[in-house]
Amino acid sequence: MLSQRIRELKPAATLEINAKRLELIDQGREIINFGVGEPDFDTPEFVRRAAQDAIDHGWTRYTPVPGVAALREAVASQVSKTRGVGVDASEVIITNGAKHALAQALLARVDRGDEVLIPSPYWVSYPEMVRVCEGQPVAVPTSAADRYKVTPSTLEPFVSPRTVGLILNSPNNPTGAVYQRDELDALLAFAEENDLWVLSDEIYEDFVYDGVFASAWTEESRRSTMLVSGVSKSYAMTGWRIGWLVAEPGFVKQLTRLQSHTSSNATSVSQAAALAALSEDGRSFCHSMLDRFRHRRSRTVELLGAIDGVVVEPPQGAFYVFCDVTGVLERPGAPSTSQELCLAALDRAGVALVPGEAFGVERALRLSYACSTANIEKGIEALRRYFDELS
Structure with missing residues (x-):
């Protein structure tokens, strides 16, 4: 018997979408993942080397x-x-x-x-x-x-x-x-x-x-x-x-x-x-990464803002854009919730997003721009085409 606290623990709202994403990848589909909450950069080499040195010197x-x-x-x-x-x-x-x-x-x-x-x-x-x-x-x-x-x-x-x-x-x-x-x-x-x-x-x-x-x-x-x-x-x-x-x-x-x-x-x-x-090397790495994210943010906001029915508040920080998609959901052929919209976008556009319900808000979605500019442009264009089909 599980404890009450575990029985009442809600599963992450992203689980269904992530399971579907993995299923489509197994089928050979290319999926652009805007759902990930981590930088797409490798850990700096000098950090990896420090870890290896620690292992070599028995710091285990x-x-x-x-x-x-x-x-x-x-x-x-x-x-x-x-x-x-x-x-x-x-x-x-x-x-x-x-x-x-x-x-x-x-x-x-x-x-x-x-x-x-x-x-x-x-x-x-x-x-x-x-x-x-x-x-x-x-x-x-x-x-x-x-x-x-x-x-x-x-x-x-x-x-x-x-x-x-x-x-x-x-x-x-x-x-x-x-x-x-x-x-x-x-x-x-x-x-x-x-x-x-x-x-x-x-x-x-x-x-x-x-x-x-x-x-x-x-x-x-x-x-x-x-x-x-x-x-x-x-x-x-x-x-x-x-x-x-x-x-x-x-x-x-x-x-x-x-x-x-x-x-x-x-x-x-x-x-x-x-x-x-x-260290100072770490700060340099961080500043370099921030410059890349700043460019990605601008491009993401520009492209999403051009989609009819999507309202974007330009983010001041982090690496996410939170969009109001009420205008999309009100179209005759649209799903009724942002959770359903994200599932449909995954299947129809090959784009993985996180629905607002995961964050306690309906009729919204989160897009992470922790991916290449090429994927940002390709993924948002696929999303635009899918949303246009709902009109």
Whole structure:
């Protein structure tokens, strides 16, 4: 017999589409994958070499549960530089990817019946993580009109005596929204006024195209804010599974206690690779990748914006475009939901997309431009032809 928390866990809304995509590939169909949430670049050679050196020198045993000292210090140094707030290694725990950090933070913060505010559209795992902790996720709707951002006034109606925390994600998956410094400061002040902790997922911190990155980790908020990031996106290291959480030392100590009973340390070889990534060579790689993504973003927005019935809010960050497809779904020959539309587009156009339902929003879809410009142009043209057939 499975536990109730597992029985109630919802499967990812992308599973049906991904299964169909793999089926079509097995049949010999060419599928352009706009659903993937990872850079299409190889992990830098100097990072791979560092991992090999670690293996060759026997660095394959247990490490301290919160991570090797050198990596914790490197993360603390990077966060200090990028946030302008001094961070000590005692405020850092290394985890098995950013997702692991998020899940552990919620396990440490959420009790049965606690409510957690989550701006919608949201990354697919946030609500389910809260439910696993026996908490109640509370979706706070946003729209293209407000650039998919929440404000204190939009959060206020959703606060109850059971509300304990707020999850923020900037740059955002799936919308590409990026909060500015003044917007974040207002949200942090709201959280303090309502005695809420803030869990800030900043995994896309290096993918900002308009303006500059702003963090929820500030001198004023550091006692109630947990910052999560990692190497997956910035250094094309999704499979290496290294993330981290930055918080006040007492909380990190308690997370270390939790992690000691679950995963123990993050993979030793991956920690060596991450340490190499957090170098000047790593920053150069990241800047080069950002330039490529900036061009792809412009081309993607241009092509999607030219399709009748598709409304595009140009993303400020990350590497996704979130589209309103109400105009397409209202056509006589169209499917009735964006989930069905994405399944049909996969079959008819050979294009894999993620429906808005996966992110808590109907009549929308997410497209990742983490692929070549040639595939972007080819895939969106195929999508346009399919949508035109629905008229």
